[in-house]
């Protein structure tokens with residue numbers, strides 16, 4: 001009965017049905033005004049349209065053609081892309097709850113099993129996010145400890161940079177280590193020496209560079225196992241010395257919660273959630289900041305006249321005093337430059353993916369519950385209706401005619417709504433203190449023989465926007 005011609009007929013029928021389905025013949029969304037988009041091919045959907053090396057470019061082009069709400073199909077997944085400041089705001093802020101979920105992405109589900117905060121869902125996400133936010137505040141801004149730690153850390157970083165005596169260096173690894181130490185001191189309550197072997201493995205091997213997050217290879221899984229083993233041993237150690245009245249780290253705070261009397265949320269405080277939280281904060285809190293700083297110094301090489309103005313403001317306001325966070329309000333130009341670095345660098349052009357938690361209507365289009373959403377941040381940070389010179393590095397975007405700092409609604413590098421970056425306050429503090437302190441100590445110049453017009457601002461090939469590796473000379477300022 002079951003012979004090869006039966007199989008051929010069956011395969012043909014299936015292929016035909018698949019074509020009909022893709023063409024929308026009995027699409028469940030049909031008649032409900034699903035957002036428009038390019039016609040999809042069977043099985044692969046719109047894959048052929050994509051610049052796979054820099055997918056954000058394809059989304060950007062499609063948004064120009066199809067407008068602020070459109071759809072693409074990748075494999076069997078229909079994706080709705082939201083672009084432009086007004087529309088992203090209408091979704092993530094005005095309809096915050098409906099756009100607050102994360103899709104289940106196989107690689108991340110394998111890595112975290114829905115634990116932690118970044119790729120968590122429903123109630124687990126809510127409880128872990130609330131805990132992460134309060135604890136970051138307590139161990140950071142609340143107790144002022146973190147500001148002191150950043151000040152200590154930028155001292156170490158500046159000394160390491162100065163030891164190269166103005167010779168050309170690629171500072172990215174040093175910056176990475178300094179930034180990693182900040183989150184490590186919040187999580188573990190102590191910093192590491194840059195030469196510590198375990199720390200080096202943690203920073204350089206275990207956590208992949210932003211651009212390679214999507215490579216689900218065996219090495220990543222092996223590194224993850226090694227990191228988890230390290231954490232399990234650490235938890236046991238911290239548990240032994242735990243003192244409810246003297247909590248010294250994020251891990252201590254979690255373990256105290258775990259031991260509290262049974263409460264409605266107590267069941268979420270298990271070790272798998274702690275492991276994922278620690279990994280989440282490390283992944284989210286190191287590469288983002290160091291990539292932004294790497295863009296910042298590259299831009300200072302390209303625009304020495306802007307660097308000069310920052311130096312002047314530093315000399316005027318700080319003199320030789322170390323920067324503290326309260327100085328930011330007195331340094332509008334430096335503040336504007338840092339904001340413009342974030343806007344221009346646009347490091348997460350695709351944002352992180354969202355998913356609709358309920359059926360929702362946006363700009364007249366119907367989007368069912370469970371739809372994969374991309375709130376396209378690049379179209380917000382470069383929205384022509386919001387920025388005077390969207391494609392240029394122009395700190396005046398954040399200054400009024402009197403040189404006072406002005407906030408901009410479309411400045412959303414941390415996204416918006418329920419899933420807005422949980423580390424925004426910490427990140428802003430780190431960016432200001434690291435950038436200002438290094439600028440206070442050094443003049444950044446291209447290596448000998450390289451002129452400012454040779455400085456290349458085109459990004460490396462990646463899913464996110466990272467600068468190509470570069471060298472610079474950090475010449476001590478007298």
Ligand code: HEM
Pocket residue numbers: 117118119129132183280281284285286288289292347348351352353354413414415416418419420421422423424426427
């Ligand atoms: C320049 C620095 C940073 C940028 C540009 C940035 C940007 C972002 C963006 C765009 C998201 C996704 C928001 C969304 O889904 O709508 C995000 C999420 C997140 N970020 Fe950041 N981030 C930065 C630094 C940090 C730091 C320092 C930490 C923590 C220490 C952190 C922790 C998180 C966490 C936990 C999430 C997940 C939030 C959730 O799913 O509820 N980030 N960040």
